[in-house]
Amino acid sequence: xxxxxxxxxxxxxxxxxxxxxxxxxxxxxxxxxxxxxxxxxxxxxxxxxxxxxxxxxxxxxxxxxxxxxxxxxxxxxxxxxxxxxxxxxxxxxxxxxxxxxxxxxxxxxxxxxxxxxxxxxxxxxxxxxxxxxxxxxxxxxxxxxxxxxxxxxxxxxxxxxxxxxxxxxxxxxxxxxxxxxxxxxxxxxxxxxxxxxxxxxxxxxxxxxxxxxxxxxxxxxxxxxxxxxxxxxxxxxxxxxxxxxxxxxxxxxxxxxxxxxxxxxxxxxxxxxxxxxxxxxxxxxxxxxxxxxxxxxxxxxxxxxxxxxxxxxxxx
Amino acid sequence: xxxxxxxxxxxxxxxxxxxxxxxxxxxxxxxxxxxxxxxxxxxxxxxxxxxxxxxxxxxxxxxxxxxxxxxxxxxxxxxxxxxxxxxxxxxxxxxxxxxxxxxxxxxxxxxxxxxxxxxxxxxxxxxxxxxxxxxxxxxxxxxxxxxxxxxxxxxxxxxxxxxxxxxxxxxxxxxxxxxxxxxxxxxxxxxxxxxxxxxxxxxxxxxxxxxxxxxxxxxxxxxxxxxxxxxxxxxxxxxxxxxxxxxxxxxxxxxxxxxxxxxxxxxxxxxxxxxxxx
Numbered sequence: 001x002x003x004x005x006x007x008x009x010x011x012x013x014x015x016x017x018x019x020x021x022x023x024x025x026x027x028x029x030x031x032x033x034x035x036x037x038x039x040x041x042x043x044x045x046x047x048x049x050x051x052x053x054x055x056x057x058x059x060x061x062x063x064x065x066x067x068x069x070x071x072x073x074x075x076x077x078x079x080x081x082x083x084x085x086x087x088x089x090x091x092x093x094x095x096x097x098x099x100x101x102x103x104x105x106x107x108x109x110x111x112x113x114x115x116x117x118x119x120x121x122x123x124x125x126x127x128x129x130x131x132x133x134x135x136x137x138x139x140x141x142x143x144x145x146x147x148x149x150x151x152x153x154x155x156x157x158x159x160x161x162x163x164x165x166x167x168x169x170x171x172x173x174x175x176x177x178x179x180x181x182x183x184x185x186x187x188x189x190x191x192x193x194x195x196x197x198x199x200x201x202x203x204x205x206x207x208x209x210x211x212x213x214x215x216x217x218x219x220x221x222x223x224x225x226x227x228x229x230x231x232x233x234x235x236x237x238x239x240x241x242x243x244x245x246x247x248x249x250x251x252x253x254x255x256x257x258x259x260x261x262x263x264x265x266x267x268x269x270x271x272x273x274x275x276x277x278x279x280x281x282x283x284x285x286x287x288x289x290x291x292x293x294x295x296x297x298x299x300x301x302x303x304x305x306x307x308x309x310x311x312x313x314x315x316x
Numbered sequence: 317x318x319x320x321x322x323x324x325x326x327x328x329x330x331x332x333x334x335x336x337x338x339x340x341x342x343x344x345x346x347x348x349x350x351x352x353x354x355x356x357x358x359x360x361x362x363x364x365x366x367x368x369x370x371x372x373x374x375x376x377x378x379x380x381x382x383x384x385x386x387x388x389x390x391x392x393x394x395x396x397x398x399x400x401x402x403x404x405x406x407x408x409x410x411x412x413x414x415x416x417x418x419x420x421x422x423x424x425x426x427x428x429x430x431x432x433x434x435x436x437x438x439x440x441x442x443x444x445x446x447x448x449x450x451x452x453x454x455x456x457x458x459x460x461x462x463x464x465x466x467x468x469x470x471x472x473x474x475x476x477x478x479x480x481x482x483x484x485x486x487x488x489x490x491x492x493x494x495x496x497x498x499x500x501x502x503x504x505x506x507x508x509x510x511x512x513x514x515x516x517x518x519x520x521x522x523x524x525x526x527x528x529x530x531x532x533x534x535x536x537x538x539x540x541x542x543x544x545x546x547x548x549x550x551x552x553x554x555x556x557x558x559x560x561x562x563x564x565x566x567x568x569x570x571x572x573x574x575x576x577x578x579x580x581x582x583x584x585x586x587x588x589x590x591x592x593x594x
Contacts, residue, residue: 032420032421034409035413036413039406040425040428043432046444046462046463046465049447050444053447053450057442057446111335114328114331114335120325125336126581130578130581131339134523134577135573136529138527138545139566139569142549142566143343143563146559147342152358160361168361196584197588238589249436249438274534277441277445283446287442290439301434301435305427305431
């Protein structure tokens with residue numbers, strides 16, 4: 001990092017043209033803009049503008065045809081908080097996020113341990129675990145919807161053949177059961193990323209650490225809980241934050257399997273936001289809910305980058 | 317000398333292979349369903365294997381009129397390709413310049429990239445939709461291209477930045493001594509050396525766009541601008557249920573993507589966690 005201030009170009013050019021004229025100075029000031037500008041423009045145009053637009057819409061009366069009817073203050077928010085379904089949906093969202101992320105992390109810890117162990121065919125097993133990560137979540141969700149079908153699904157067939165259940169269960173008809181099933185699907189698609197992140201963390205732990213623990217006479221379990229797990233803490237932090245955000249924003253699973261129904265009985269804030277805007281044509285109220293969601297995610301994102309920075313500093 | 321097989325290894329192998337089966341089994345079920353003739357699908361209770369192996373499903377699915385899979389496949393390819401090209405065209409120079417120079421606003425740029433990575437288009441959907449209405453860009457392919465490129469850009473910048481930073485400065489300086497300009501040094505020296513990063517960024521953006529669903533159903537509505545993800549649910553409606561076709565097309569969409577994804581697997585984690593996990 002010592003000579004990071006001198007660009008290679010300057011180093012090379014300084015022997016040839018040492019004179020500094022105003023256009024050269026101006027040019028140097030504008031150079032970063034030429035290289036970085038387009039990326040910034042894309043982010044501003046597609047991330048910042050919509051964020052601003054969303055806040056503006058949430059304070060605007062929007063007719064069902066999409067025309068703006070002027071500033072309306074916090075009426076959209078009042079309407080949103082007046083919805084009878086809002087509180088259950090918020091609770092369900094909390095359950096969705098906490099439940100899915102907690103189970104994902106717990107299972108991934110074990111899974112990463114398996115993926116890190118030496119055995120024949122490990123490469124293939126790792127590729128197998130990748131499949132739900134690479135595949136479209138929508139298609140995976142549709143697949144589970146079909147497999148959970150009460151008449152034609154393979155899940156009931158399997159459970160009946162093994163004697164677990166007597167008669168077919170209509171998994172997606174009862175809101176609570178359906179929601180639990182969808183949480184399971186959400187875990188299924190979150191596992192690959194999470195276990196790979198934890199696997200990467202495991203690979204950074206030097207072998208000598210385990211060597212030392214063995215010399216000290218620590219057993220497998222004790223080594224895991226007193227050495228591995230504490231060393232994985234930064235990795236688990238990153239994995240949980242990214243998972244929380246992804247799971248919070250998850251849309252295709254619920255949309256493909258129940259559309260949040262019956263009624264709004266299996267909606268999370270994300271699917272409810274979509275319904276308000278594009279089924280109920282109430283863009284203003286949807287924007288209000290989106291702003292609430294957005295604020296939550298922004299808090300998480302800032303918390304994450306703060307944590308990531310602190311970790312970066314700790315490592316340096 | 318062969319080492320003796322230990323019981324521990326046997327156990328681990330068994331567990332490992334069970335894990336693999338658990339992750340692949342649902343997609344195997346997808347494959348088997350795609351191979352069943354239509355009447356067999358609607359005859360409870362289901363059988364595990366097709367009674368008749370209807371390989372023709374994979375041929376006939378192309379002839380279905382609603383949704384038209386050829387058109388959707390072509391459109392998805394176009395949009396994903398263009399979004400990847402745009403993300404790289406914009407991300408490469410930014411990542412390279414940021415890796416090699418200290419400039420005013422560098423910290424802010426990296427921070428914005430980090431924060432943006434935490435956002436999915438879902439969170440901003442209503443805003444994106446309103447913006448596109450204001451621009452009169454709804455139901456256009458460029459809307460899908462730009463939105464997908466932007467949301468995959470942080471990953472591209474992050475992973476490319478890491479790659480460029482890891483290339484020794486001497487490599488570039490040698491090129492300058494040979495009289496190369498910055499652009500030449502970039503395209504002839506840096507780009508080839510950072511190729512694994514470029515491939516990872518490209519594959520990741522392509523797959524992300526290929527699988528994207530919520531923006532596609534929100535932004536586009538006409539039949540000739542239908543991505544695969546928007547087309548596929550159309551096989552199962554209240555009027556007809558053609559699960560065999562739905563899964564045949566899903567497999568066509570999934571298999572190439574899984575192979576691509578496996579090829580970049582070892583580079584993914586670092587990019588997705590913004591370098592905080594290597």
